Amino acid sequence: MKPSRHNVSEDRQTILRRHSRYSLPIxxxxxxxxxxxxxxxxxxxxxxxxxxxxxxxxxxxxxxxxxxxxxxxPQVLFACRKQNKNDVMFYFSTPQPQNPDENSSSIVANYHMSFPFDSLSLCSAVSGFVCIEDLRIIKGSKTPRPVWMICNPSTGQSFTLPKMESRKRIWIRCFLGYDPIEKQHKVLAMTWGHTKAEDHQVLTLLGGTDKLAWRRIECSIPQYGSPGPHNICINGVLYFKAQANRSSNGQDIIVCFDVRSEKYNFVKVMKRVVHPAAALVNYNGKLASVISQSPSHYIFDTTRSFEMWVLQDSEKHEWSKHIYILPPLWKHISGGQNLYFVGVTGADEIVLCPKSLFREPFYVYYYNLKRGTIR
Incomplete structure (x- = not known):
């Protein structure tokens, strides 16, 4: 029996040598x-x-x-927070329907990654990356301090950004932007005093994490107020809400940060455009602000319409206003949920989503801007 096993082994090795000798590389x-x-x-x-x-x-x-x-x-990304004894953030995604008439019942959410957190908030997401802030208690400290992380839900990878050195650390806000020309992700951070942004720094995300370093930049545009979570990056420009002066009735603005040149600009707006309930969205490559016309400024079963303000000319500070009417059967569709604007698809559909994900089943609503229909 031993010679036969030896012969078989020799035959296999001969075949492998013959195959590797004459096979061509791919x-x-x-x-x-x-x-x-x-x-x-x-x-x-x-x-x-x-x-x-x-x-x-x-x-x-x-x-x-x-x-x-x-x-x-394109995909729709879901960031789901589960808060109990062990707080965890989960990331899922689903294909974004391109044909409004297609049946969406067969769409399945794909799980990507999860990680634990102490007190987490989503800062911004762009071009496949997500920037989040987590308040953690570091060794040697009794009070939690903010830690910023960059996540890539598609690959399941994440890393922590280096500590931002600043003379004044009363409060820090970070935004994630993407430059499509140089194909670079950058994080914009600023420290806030009691009411004003004071120290501005930028970090470029490189291939590795060992060379990440903050760089100070100049900002000639005074920024007051507290920038909320609403921000968006469109064609290499990062937009977020602010005020141009300290007065409570001061001029509302949207700050424009060019990710490539790292220069600031701003656009004057009406107060409704920068209302805390207004969502900044990408409408056909233009900045737009969406807000409900109900007294609460959110979408409920009794809401009848919402408005969209589209930036037409940033240099002239020109905006166009559009009003959209919800269908009569809307109050039966929403199921009494409180909905929020979260984006616009490439098929010109407004995406509405409940604030809480603990309700089952969980629905996402698409309002077709051209047809005035909801699915």
Whole structure:
């Protein structure tokens, strides 16, 4: 029996040697085509398979092709907080329907990642990355201090940003922006005194986390008030709400931060545009603000309409106002839930979502701006 097993082993080795001698290597173009069909999480795993695959997935031409392919298949990202003895943040995503007439009942939410937190708030999300703030009690301190993290839900990766050095640390706010020309993510941070932004710093997200460092920048635009969670990055410009002076009746503005040049500008607005309940959204590549016309400024079963203000010319501070009427059966559709504006899809549909995710079943509502219908 031993000689037969030995002969079989020799035959296999002979076949393998003969196969490797005459087989041709797979062309790089074919490898790229195969990788482009994989999910981002699978591509991240490929970096650990071999040096060849690791070198391919970081090539600029590959990342450009993968980004273009991903933009053609947009996703809706859900950040779900579970608060009990062990507070956890979960990330899910679902395909964004491109055809308003298609049946959305078959859409399934895909789980990406989760991580524990102490007291967490979502700061901003852009181009696949999410910036979050977590209040943690660090060793040697009795009071919690803010810690900022960058997460990539598609790959399940996350890392903590370095501590921001500042002379005044009364309060800090961070925003995440993306420059589509240089293809760089940057974090904008500013310290606030009692009412005014004072120290402005920028951090560029590089390939690794060992060289991350904050850089101070100049800001010639006074910013007062407390910037809320509503911010958005459109075509390399980061927008968020503020006031131009200290007075309680001062001029409301939307601050514009160019991610590439790291320069500030601003746009004058009406108070309704920067109301705490107004959501900043991307409407066909333009900045827009959406708010309900109900007294509470949110969407309820009794709400009849909402308005959208679209920025037409930032230099002339020109806005256009549009009013949209909810269908008569809306009060039977919403089920008595309190809904919030969370974005606009590429098919010109306003997305509304409940504030709480603990209710089952959980629904997301799409209002078609052209047809005036809801699904």
């Amino acid at each position: 062309p790089i173009d074919l490898i790229i085509e195969i990788l482009l069909r994989l999910s981002l999480k699978s591509i991240a795993r490929c970096r650990c398979v071999s040096k060849l695959l690791a070198s391919i997935v970081v090539r600029p031409d590959f990342t450009d092709s993968f980004l273009a392919s991903s933009l053609a298949r």
